[in-house]
Amino acid sequence: MRRAGGFYAQLAFCALVCAFLIVPVILSVSAGLTVNFLQGVKSGLTLRWIGAVWSLYSDTISLSLLVALACLGATLLLGVPAAYVLAKRQTRWTRLAEELLVLPVAVPGLATALALILLYGGFRGFRTSWVFILVGHVLFTLPFMVRSVLAVLSSIDLKTLEEGAASLGASFAQRFFGVVLPNCRSGILAGALMVVTLSIGEFNITWMLHTPLTKTLPIGLADSYASMRLEIGSAYTIVFFLMIVPLLLLLQRFAGERR
Amino acid sequence: MRRAETPRLLLLIAPAAAVFAAFWLLPMARLAAIAGGGPLGLAAYGAVIANPRYLQSLIATILLAAAVTGATLIIAGVAGLFLARNRFPARGLLVAMLTLPLAFPGVVVGFMVIMLAGRQGLIGEIVFRLSGSRPVFAYSMAGLFLGYLYFSIPRVILTVMAAAEKLDPALEEAARSLGAGHWRVMRDVIVPGLAPALVSSGAICFATAMGAFGTAFKLATNIDVLAMTIYTEFTLNANLAMAASLSLVLGLVTWLVLALARSVAGAGVAAAA
Numbered sequence: 001m002r003r004a005g006g007f008y009a010q011l012a013f014c015a016l017v018c019a020f021l022i023v024p025v026i027l028s029v030s031a032g033l034t035v036n037f038l039q040g041v042k043s044g045l046t047l048r049w050i051g052a053v054w055s056l057y058s059d060t061i062s063l064s065l066l067v068a069l070a071c072l073g074a075t076l077l078l079g080v081p082a083a084y085v086l087a088k089r090q091t092r093w094t095r096l097a098e099e100l101l102v103l104p105v106a107v108p109g110l111a112t113a114l115a116l117i118l119l120y121g122g123f124r125g126f127r128t129s130w131v132f133i134l135v136g137h138v139l140f141t142l143p144f145m146v147r148s149v150l151a152v153l154s155s156i157d158l159k160t161l162e163e164g165a166a167s168l169g170a171s172f173a174q175r176f177f178g179v180v181l182p183n184c185r186s187g188i189l190a191g192a193l194m195v196v197t198l199s200i201g202e203f204n205i206t207w208m209l210h211t212p213l214t215k216t217l218p219i220g221l222a223d224s225y226a227s228m229r230l231e232i233g234s235a236y237t238i239v240f241f242l243m244i245v246p247l248l249l250l251l252q253r254f255a256g257e258r259r
Numbered sequence: 260m261r262r263a264e265t266p267r268l269l270l271l272i273a274p275a276a277a278v279f280a281a282f283w284l285l286p287m288a289r290l291a292a293i294a295g296g297g298p299l300g301l302a303a304y305g306a307v308i309a310n311p312r313y314l315q316s317l318i319a320t321i322l323l324a325a326a327v328t329g330a331t332l333i334i335a336g337v338a339g340l341f342l343a344r345n346r347f348p349a350r351g352l353l354v355a356m357l358t359l360p361l362a363f364p365g366v367v368v369g370f371m372v373i374m375l376a377g378r379q380g381l382i383g384e385i386v387f388r389l390s391g392s393r394p395v396f397a398y399s400m401a402g403l404f405l406g407y408l409y410f411s412i413p414r415v416i417l418t419v420m421a422a423a424e425k426l427d428p429a430l431e432e433a434a435r436s437l438g439a440g441h442w443r444v445m446r447d448v449i450v451p452g453l454a455p456a457l458v459s460s461g462a463i464c465f466a467t468a469m470g471a472f473g474t475a476f477k478l479a480t481n482i483d484v485l486a487m488t489i490y491t492e493f494t495l496n497a498n499l500a501m502a503a504s505l506s507l508v509l510g511l512v513t514w515l516v517l518a519l520a521r522s523v524a525g526a527g528v529a530a531a532a
Binding site: 079101 | 264267268271272274275276278279282283284285286287289290293334337338341342345347353354355356357358359360361362363364365366367369370371372374375379381408409412413417466469470471472473476477486489490493499502503506507509510513514517
């Protein structure tokens with residue numbers, strides 16, 4: 001195939017944009033693995049900084065995983081039934097519910113976090129536990145689970161499937177678990193990936209909600225950027241990339257398959 | 260059958276509704292009440308406009324968000340259109356890399372900007388080798404612009420690619436067969452076809468830039484963008500009423516932009532991550 005001249009100009013442009021996004025990632029990964037970033041790679045490669053991150057911040061990593069999994073559980077329990085209802089009924093009220101549900105994503109996280117602190121900050125036990133962070137994460141990620149499941153449910157003929165099962169004598173529970181859920185599996189899976197990815201990376205809400213004893217990974221990152229040497233911040237960023245990049249690649253593959 | 264089903268459906272949506280009401284609607288109502296109940300009363304909302312510092316911060320934030328949105332639409336529009344319409348080796352890799360930063364938190368994006376434009380940054384190093392002076396702009400408005408661009412581009416590229424793949428190639432062929440040149444086709448067929456996607460992703464981009472906190476937190480210690488102003492009022496000045504009314508104004512502006520875009524571009528304008 002003959003390429004027009006414009007093709008290479010546009011390709012070069014894309015490569016440039018790509019460099020803008022990827023070069024800093026490569027720089028920070030290399031900074032986290034070199035003995036002295038100022039002197040460059042010739043000062044030698046080391047895993048010392050990664051080790052330092054592990055001893056300083058391993059609790060933030062486990063807390064992030066805990067919050068992400070709990071958030072996943074909560075959004076599954078709350079979001080999948082809600083999406084089912086929204087798919088079954090399209091009235092003024094369900095549209096309003098859909099609209100409202102997205103607000104915590106549309107409105108800046110700072111406002112949501114501030115509101116949570118103002119109303120519940122007085123309950124010390126709640127305020128200082130990791131569940132307080134979980135609440136923020138659930139508000140922020142729930143719309144993604146609902147929308148992902150709703151998209152699949154709206155694309156299949158739910159009514160006929162359910163009526164068929166009902167005419168064969170299936171109870172509601174049998175229909176829900178045996179027909180509805182298996183049919184929206186792909187939506188649930190995509191939603192779950194999205195929820196975990198977003199929860200692990202959430203900063204805007206979490207920064208306001210965290211306490212010195214409840215720090216998630218991005219909070220620890222901000223902390224290390226501010227108070228540790230560049231190499232440790234970079235090594236910590238590597239750890240974060242190792243957690244989030246596989247999830248992002250899975251999400252990309254998923255989106256590609258569905259298209 | 261429908262009537263008998265209603266209680267069951269209500270029961271299924273009740274948990275989500277309860278959590279949402281308890282942890283978002285109620286707190287937000289409280290936030291609004293506190294904003295109106297400070298020493299200034301409802302005038303606290305007016306203070307956002309009347310106080311030059313808050314007004315300046317609001318204007319700077321809106322200008323920054325608008326500039327980022329414009330630049331992102333152009334960059335992501337060109338790149339997204341190209342990637343959707345051409346097939347070549349390594350295209351998949353390019354797309355994967357362009358959309359990778361999608362879920363990077365704001366602080367990490369700030370750190371990426373420091374890698375590029377900070378004191379030990381790459382741009383400074385290159386310019387130093389060439390000219391002997393070392394520009395450091397990570398902590399200025401330019402650095403903030405770069406950071407917002409960084410997290411906006413991947414999102415808009417995805418939307419543009421999806422929309423470009425749905426364009427009907429027959430329209431373009433018809434225009435060409437009628438003698439339209441390259442730019443004419445671009446202006447009269449492709450851009451109008453992409454318009455809804457551009458409006459909706461532009462609105463999301465603007466809203467995200469308005470409220471972006473993490474990147475500003477990392478880079479804008481000396482710049483008054485609204486998110487930082489709110490944070491300072493809350494933590495340093497303990498001015499709850501002001502922080503509350505500022506964040507409500509911020510929330511209202513972003514919500515309005517999204518609602519406006521939806522009425523222009525139709526459904527599908529929902530907030531993104």
